[in-house]
Amino acid sequence: MSNIIFWLLAIVTVGAALAVVVLRDVFRAALSLVLLFLTIAVLYITLSADFLAVVQILIYVGAISILIIVAVMLTRDAWHGSPSGKFRISALVVSILLLGTMVFSVVSTKWETSGEPPLAPTTAAIGTSLFSQGGYVMPVEISAVLLLAAILGAIVLMRDK
Amino acid sequence: MEVGLNHYLVLSAMLFCIGLYGVLAKRNAVVILMCIEIMLNAVNIALVAFSRYVVPVFLTGQIIAIFVITMAADAAAVGIAIIITIYRRRESVDVDKFDLMKW
Numbered sequence: 528m529s530n531i532i533f534w535l536l537a538i539v540t541v542g543a544a545l546a547v548v549v550l551r552d553v554f555r556a557a558l559s560l561v562l563l564f565l566t567i568a569v570l571y572i573t574l575s576a577d578f579l580a581v582v583q584i585l586i587y588v589g590a591i592s593i594l595i596i597v598a599v600m601l602t603r604d605a606w607h608g609s610p611s612g613k614f615r616i617s618a619l620v621v622s623i624l625l626l627g628t629m630v631f632s633v634v635s636t637k638w639e640t641s642g643e644p645p646l647a648p649t650t651a652a653i654g655t656s657l658f659s660q661g662g663y664v665m666p667v668e669i670s671a672v673l674l675l676a677a678i679l680g681a682i683v684l685m686r687d688k
Numbered sequence: 689m690e691v692g693l694n695h696y697l698v699l700s701a702m703l704f705c706i707g708l709y710g711v712l713a714k715r716n717a718v719v720i721l722m723c724i725e726i727m728l729n730a731v732n733i734a735l736v737a738f739s740r741y742v743v744p745v746f747l748t749g750q751i752i753a754i755f756v757i758t759m760a761a762d763a764a765a766v767g768i769a770i771i772i773t774i775y776r777r778r779e780s781v782d783v784d785k786f787d788l789m790k791w
Contacts, residue, residue: 533691537699544703544726548710553719560722567729574696574740576750579732586757591725591764598718598768602781609716612784618712622705629701638693638742645744652747653754663751670758677762684769 533573540566553599553609561592575645578653696737703730717771717781721764728760 543563550556564587571580646652656662703726710723732753739749774788775781 530689530691533695537695540699541702541706544706547719547722547726548706548714553716556719556722560725563726564729567733570696570699570733571736574736576736576740576753579736579750579753582754582757586761587725587729591761594764594768595718595722595725598721598771601772602718602775609714609719611713612715615713618709621712622709625708626701626705629704630698633694633697633701640693640741641744643744645740646747649747649750653751656747656751657754666755670755673762674758677765681765681769684766684773 529573533570536566536570536573540570551609553603554596556609557592557596557599560595561588564588564592575647576649578650693737693741696741697734700730700734700737703727703733715782715784717774717783717786718768720783721767721771724767725760725764728756728763732756 540563543559543566546559547556547563550559564583568580568583568588571577571583657667658664707723707726707730710726711720714720714723735749735753735756737749739747739753743749771781774786778785
């Protein structure tokens with residue numbers, strides 16, 4: 528059962544990602560990007576990462592896709608479609624070579640997987656390890672500063688002078 | 689065949705390479721930003737898959753994935769602000785015409 532779900536999700540995910548790259552209409556590309564974010568959230572659920580799935584839906588499907596769609600609409604009238612540049616062939620060659628290398632190294636490596644069952648509700652465990660002693664408090668503070676800097680940067684850039 | 693770590697890693701590699709192709713080949717700046725988001729999501733899938741199959745009870749990969757999501761949101765906000773600012777001045781989102789910093 529979970530195998531079937533994974534294969535369906537994998538097909539939809541790769542199809543949506545290809546649609547983002549291939550489609551000429553930028554708005555349709557943005558919509559298939561939203562579909563990609565949703566299927567990735569379901570992939571997190573199959574990996575028993577429930578908190579991360581909710582975070583994915585809140586931030587990516589809720590916030591980032593809205594930002595991208597607003598950007599598409601603000602810049603739409605001047606630019607129709609998303610044509611490829613002059614490096615198209617070399618970009619294709621580079622990505623296929625990188626894909627081959629990565630798939631080869633993944634398949635030929637013997638990963639030391641653990642047979643333990645995963646934690647069932649992950650939210651409490653993630654909160655504990657983020658904020659407890661010897662946890663990730665410092666990265667949390669740094670990302671707070673980073674978010675503040677990003678907000679200030681966006682406001683300063685967009686302000687009319 | 690039981691779905692395992694390798695399947696998720698190969699899926700993540702495919703998404704990353706699709707995003708890389710888009711970043712390298714496209715000319716619309718907004719589409720390039722979307723492809724960067726695809727690449728970040730691919731990395732997140734790999735992190736969560738490692739966390740699930742290698743250290744199932746420690747959640748290290750999931751925590752790093754949360755920080756990656758934070759930085760992706762930052763990158764999207766600042767990137768779109770930059771794109772719209774350049775669009776106001778140049779009336780274009782074609783990256784081939786973005787030569788403001790060329791000296």
